[in-house]
Amino acid sequence: MTISTISQPPRLIVICGATATGKSGLAIQLAERLGSVILSADSRLVYREFDIGTAKPTREERQRVPHYLIDICEPTETLTVADYQDQAQHLIAKAPESPPLLLVGGTGLYLKSIVRGMKIPRVAPQLELRSQLEALGQFQCYQILQQIDPMAAQKIHANDQVRTLRALEVYYITGRPISEQKGENPPDYPIFQIGLQCESDALNSRIQRRTEEMIEKGFVQEVEQLCQKYGSELSLLETLGYQEIKQYLAGDISLETAKELTVLHTRQFAKRQRTWFRAISEIQWFDAESPNLLDEVFYFINSRKSH
Template sequence: MVKGLVIAGPTAVGKTALSIKLAKAMDAEIISADSAQVYKDLDIGTAKVTEEEMGGVIHHMLDVVEPVEKYSVGEYQRTVDELLGKLEGEGKSVVLTGGTGLYIGSVTNGLADLPESDHELRAKLMERSNESLYEELKELDPEAAEGIHPNNKRRVERALEVCLLTGKKFSVVSKENIKGNNYPFLKVALERDRGVLYERINLRVDIMMEAGLLEEVERTYKKYGENLKKVNIIGYAELIRYIDGEITLEQAVEDIKQNSRRYAKRQFTWFKNQGDYLWYNLDKMTEEEIMNDVIERVKSS
């Protein structure tokens, strides 16, 4: 039996409800793969699952760090791989669910084992001009140079740093993904007809506002100050602009809806481009039909 199941897809498509039902059917624990839900205090605007909605299913990777702390995909991968090692020892199945494709991919496919930054080397590279760095990168790794704009100094520096530290081409090393867990994953993605999805997004934003999203943003903005702006999460960024007097509340709400719709479109495109997901349309099949089909596939894998 497959021990790992992914439930992915765009925002507001219906991942949370289905993943909880599947987790109950599989006696599995849920691991969130959402780059906004790792942050504490950001609950309503990130559509974080409530304890009541969990229905007794254990959830992981929620409320991991404060929103002013940096949190990378590498940190997420290491934490989840460690968790999966523990759950494997207990014989537990898992449902990995969320809309952050990079988080999901880091667990199901692994990440490249790139070296940590070397402060001394990075300091020397930072002293050099873009042109000088780019020319050396072209000599050491033409393929990497071709894929990076010469003016993107940070990426040029990093690619060159990896070449110098490893003695290998960045273009090769960066594609050598290392999977850090023993879970085979069946990947499922959910979709809806676009008009329906956009209506759901608009309605969800209205529900969030009624549930106290503005008050949550005011509270967290007061707690964390200007640093909260760096997080730049949809729902919070727009309402901070309202609080700062830059736009009206009506405009902020409209911007949240529009930015959420655009984000959903990007998510849909990203998951479609992966090519290894089984797709189910919730406007053409019921949750029960999807569940039955997924569970049959899990059993036969």
């Protein structure tokens, strides 16, 4: 294990990794030992009422350790990465310098927005403008992007409609190319980044077990209530787990098939997360299956502080 030399104690400890690797469990134990609080970095935990299917920390867990950036948004609202960054940075700025804060989750962009200090254009989604641009077709939109922001066009694939529309949207609202408004301004405080990983078979078993537990805790009833309250077209109900259970409730597939699809799609999602986090050299990796995980992480933190 390579230990970098940092003379200052961390202001922020990141705990990241793929879904179902046990980030929340470790974070709660570590927070209790350090006397810390937890800042969530999960793009679905910000929404109220989406609890079981997102593996949101329970009321009891949140009583053990204070959690922030959970249940801060209505399901009908949209919390952008810029919104998240504003709220997280505000919490970090007003918190005491000691003990460190724990930033915990698997949403790569949320974590990057804080750790790297991403400069994000403050432009809310413009639905009317987007619909007008979509009507032009992706081919013509991309041609426009090449003219107004060639630097952005070089980084965006010609078939990537989402990023093309976002770049055009930012340009038409601000009058400046999105490429000029991006960049990074990393914070000046020390950050330790801890990643949890485990072998594919072990992770698959964890995902299978967690999916079964969600069903036992009333996941089907949660989705049913959300559909009744907000309508089945709610965008959050198209996300992992909720979409599959919604198909079951519609009578399109059996519950067993819904569980199998949830496991499959969660495994695919975890693979994408691993790819994202593996590209970050600053992360120190730990075996999520280790029986001494808490002690190993605690030792690592103290070792780096003492150098």
